[in-house]
Amino acid sequence: MPKPFVKAGTMNSIKVHNASVTYNQLPVLWDVDMDLPTGRLIGIVGQNGSGKSTLLKAIMGLVPLSSGNVKIFEQDLDTIRTEVAYVPQRESVDWNFPASVQEIVRMGRYQPGRLFQRLTKLDHQLVEDALKKVNMLSFKNRQIGELSGGQQQRVFIARALAQGAKLYLLDEPFVGVDVATEKAIMDLLIEMKKEGKTIVIVHHDLHSVTSLFDYLVMLNTRMIAHGAIDEVLTTENLNATFGGQLNLFAQLQQIIKERDFPIREKGFEEK
Amino acid sequence: MTYSLLLYILLGLGLVGAMSGAVGTFAFLKKRTLVGDAVSHSILPGLVIGYLLMGTKDPYVLILSGTIFGLISIRSIDLIHQKSKLSIDTAIAIVTTVYFALGSVLLSVVAKSPNGSQAGLKDFLFGKAATLTENDIVAFAIVFVLVIITLIVLFKPFQSIAFSADFAGGQGWKVKRFEFILAVLTSIVITTGLQAVGVVLMSALLIGPGAIARYWTNSLKKMLLLSVVVGAFSGIAGGLLSLSKDNMPTGPWVIIVLFTATILTLLFAPKKGWLAIQSRNRLNKKQMAEENLLKTIEQLREKGNNKITFQSILDQRRLEAAVFDRAFSALSKKGMVKINDQIISLTELGVAEAQRIVRLHRLWEMYLTARLNFKNDHIHGTAETIEHLITADLEKVLMEELNFPSEDPHQKPIPYGNAKQ
Numbered sequence: 001m002p003k004p005f006v007k008a009g010t011m012n013s014i015k016v017h018n019a020s021v022t023y024n025q026l027p028v029l030w031d032v033d034m035d036l037p038t039g040r041l042i043g044i045v046g047q048n049g050s051g052k053s054t055l056l057k058a059i060m061g062l063v064p065l066s067s068g069n070v071k072i073f074e075q076d077l078d079t080i081r082t083e084v085a086y087v088p089q090r091e092s093v094d095w096n097f098p099a100s101v102q103e104i105v106r107m108g109r110y111q112p113g114r115l116f117q118r119l120t121k122l123d124h125q126l127v128e129d130a131l132k133k134v135n136m137l138s139f140k141n142r143q144i145g146e147l148s149g150g151q152q153q154r155v156f157i158a159r160a161l162a163q164g165a166k167l168y169l170l171d172e173p174f175v176g177v178d179v180a181t182e183k184a185i186m187d188l189l190i191e192m193k194k195e196g197k198t199i200v201i202v203h204h205d206l207h208s209v210t211s212l213f214d215y216l217v218m219l220n221t222r223m224i225a226h227g228a229i230d231e232v233l234t235t236e237n238l239n240a241t242f243g244g245q246l247n248l249f250a251q252l253q254q255i256i257k258e259r260d261f262p263i264r265e266k267g268f269e270e271k
Numbered sequence: 272m273t274y275s276l277l278l279y280i281l282l283g284l285g286l287v288g289a290m291s292g293a294v295g296t297f298a299f300l301k302k303r304t305l306v307g308d309a310v311s312h313s314i315l316p317g318l319v320i321g322y323l324l325m326g327t328k329d330p331y332v333l334i335l336s337g338t339i340f341g342l343i344s345i346r347s348i349d350l351i352h353q354k355s356k357l358s359i360d361t362a363i364a365i366v367t368t369v370y371f372a373l374g375s376v377l378l379s380v381v382a383k384s385p386n387g388s389q390a391g392l393k394d395f396l397f398g399k400a401a402t403l404t405e406n407d408i409v410a411f412a413i414v415f416v417l418v419i420i421t422l423i424v425l426f427k428p429f430q431s432i433a434f435s436a437d438f439a440g441g442q443g444w445k446v447k448r449f450e451f452i453l454a455v456l457t458s459i460v461i462t463t464g465l466q467a468v469g470v471v472l473m474s475a476l477l478i479g480p481g482a483i484a485r486y487w488t489n490s491l492k493k494m495l496l497l498s499v500v501v502g503a504f505s506g507i508a509g510g511l512l513s514l515s516k517d518n519m520p521t522g523p524w525v526i527i528v529l530f531t532a533t534i535l536t537l538l539f540a541p542k543k544g545w546l547a548i549q550s551r552n553r554l555n556k557k558q559m560a561e562e563n564l565l566k567t568i569e570q571l572r573e574k575g576n577n578k579i580t581f582q583s584i585l586d587q588r589r590l591e592a593a594v595f596d597r598a599f600s601a602l603s604k605k606g607m608v609k610i611n612d613q614i615i616s617l618t619e620l621g622v623a624e625a626q627r628i629v630r631l632h633r634l635w636e637m638y639l640t641a642r643l644n645f646k647n648d649h650i651h652g653t654a655e656t657i658e659h660l661i662t663a664d665l666e667k668v669l670m671e672e673l674n675f676p677s678e679d680p681h682q683k684p685i686p687y688g689n690a691k692q
Contacts, residue, residue, distance in 0.1 A: 057437070060437075060440065060441045061440070062437055062440045062441065078443065081442070081443035082443075084441075085441070086437070086438070086441030086442075088435060088437040088438055088441070092435065092437060093434060093435040093438070094300075094302075094434070097300065097433070097434050097491075098300075098485065098488065098489050098490055098491045098494050099430075099434065099489075099490070099491060100489070100490070103490075103491075104434070107427075107430065107431050107434065107438070107439075107442075108442075110427045110428070110431055110442065110444075111442065111443070112428070112442070112443045112444050112445070115424075115425075115427060115428070116424070143489045145489075159438075163442070169441075
């Protein structure tokens with residue numbers, strides 16, 4: 001299969017069209033529509049339960065969409081999978097899993113298309129490089145359960161780096177991380193941006209957004225705003241993002257849940 | 272029983288134990304330990320129906336019909352959990368008991384049928400290795416090879432998914448598909464194992480070896496291997512014990528062997544075993560006693576006391592006599608303390624070490640007040656612990672961060688000795 005053609009700066013990295021996701025019938029993402037640029041550091045902000053993590057999972061095809069669709073570099077995710085690296089929340093995995101730092105990062109080189117192949121010299125080199133970039137090479141034989149929170153997060157990022165993707169989606173990478181690690185991760189991400197990579201980060205702390213990101217997605221179950229940070233960071237948008245849900249909207253959300261109603265009628269799923 | 276048949280049976284039990292250990296490792300890692308129990312109980316109706324339809328105890332028929340019911344039970348658990356608001360435990364409990372009840376009813380029907388007594392299906396409850404035939408053992412061997420090859424070939428996705436389904440799914444692995452394959456393997460292994468150890472105890476054979484192996488290694492590959500060995504050993508040893516007298520069920524003996532291995536593991540495993548924990552505690556206590564003794568002597572020296580005796584040390588700090596004795600002789604062996612005419616003194620090495628402890632204590636008190644906003648009267652207790660824990664690297668950071676203060680918050684001098692270089 002020839003490698004899909006991806007040129008930085010000329011197209012959307014992620015295009016989400018009217019995506020909705022429901023958990024137990026409750027709409028947690030409702031008709032979210034956005035085009036994200038390439039080569040930027042993009043933050044997704046919103047309060048707890050605003051659907052930030054769900055949006056990342058929806059983009060990665062990890063939760064089923066009740067409506068809408070997602071394109072990555074203007075293609076279906078499955079045709080371009082190797083160009084996308086996803087870093088789930090650190091708490092989402094079992095850190096008692098029997099594996100060393102190196103083994104976790106090596107998993108970043110496993111690809112469904114190469115199921116029967118052994119890892120090559122190049123793979124091992126990329127694993128080594130990724131560990132070096134996050135400053136964890138000297139820990140490569142360490143048991144993952146023995147690491148600090150910041151070190152665990154760096155291992156996660158190394159695993160994504162080892163994939164050698166062009167688009168990185170990170171879910172709350174700064175939670176439970178020490179100050180030094182936060183700075184190290186941020187420097188690394190800025191470096192990656194300079195190389196033309198696109199980085200999308202789910203972030204819960206509003207304080208640091210202006211210093212971290214140059215592009216912002218503001219989410220509160222529905223899309224509030226997305227765009228260059230100085231354009232969208234208005235009082236009005238902040239209130240809509242971090243204020244409570246609009247009453248009418250919340251009530252409809254609840255009715256859909258109670259009546260177990262589909263969020264789209266048949267034939268309108270893609271619309 | 273002929274010798275060759277005995278060998279065959281032991282081989283069969285070893286194979287069952289080994290494949291359970293291999294597949295069970297993943298069930299254990301995915302924390303789906305109860306699912307094995309549900310599946311083994313739910314397979315019972317499958318076995319009886321297979322027997323009723325085909326009228327034979329042919330192992331291949333039973334493995335097929337049992338596996339189908341195993342998969343149905345897993346699907347039932349997921350459906351009940353997803354479609355109702357019941358928790359996963361409740362769903363498992365429902366499936367386990369309902370299918371087992373169904374199996375028991377069917378079993379009683381078979382028992383009433385003319386050739387019911389020969390059917391020997393009752394042995395599925397506790398397993399009876401003595402009734403295994405050569406044909407059964409060959410079937411076990413085929414299943415074993417199948418399971419091991421699948422696990423080797425699909426190791427990458429199984430490992431990735433067991434670590435994090437989200438991570439693996441994000442990389443494009445079809446998580447549902449591989450989970451289904453694992454469910455098929457689990458069902459096949461349980462169905463096969465039932466014929467040897469029985470419904471009730473099969474789940475222990477599935478989870479036990481993996482749980483034991485986890486204590487001994489931190490590598491998934493080694494864990495799988497060890498789990499296979501433990502499973503095989505339990506099968507063979509349990510089999511030998513059960514065959515030593517007539518009419519003994521196999522399953523309970525296999526589980527008793529496995530349980531013994533679990534106890535030994537809990538006692539002797541590295542790091543997490545009881546013995547390792549004890550020795551760690553002992554070392555900690557020893558270190559604390561020695562360092563506290565040195566520190567106490569240093570505190571007396573600071574007060575200008577140059578006739579330090581056992582009594583003056585005990586007056587300064589209460590120490591248990593036995594602890595005191597042991598710490599003192601350990602320190603003299605290390606060449607840190609000397610005793611001459613009942614007067615105790617520190618050697619040069621002893622002074623450096625004693626000052627290190629005092630320094631760490633006082634530096635930590637400084638850090639607590641200067642950086643963490645603790646009040647002066649709330650810092651001594653924690654410093655008593657932390658002084659034993661600060662490594663040379665952390666000490667350096669601490670000194671630099673505080674810029675080498677000369678006094679602690681109680682205006683006591685912080686001794687640096689050679690530490691500033």
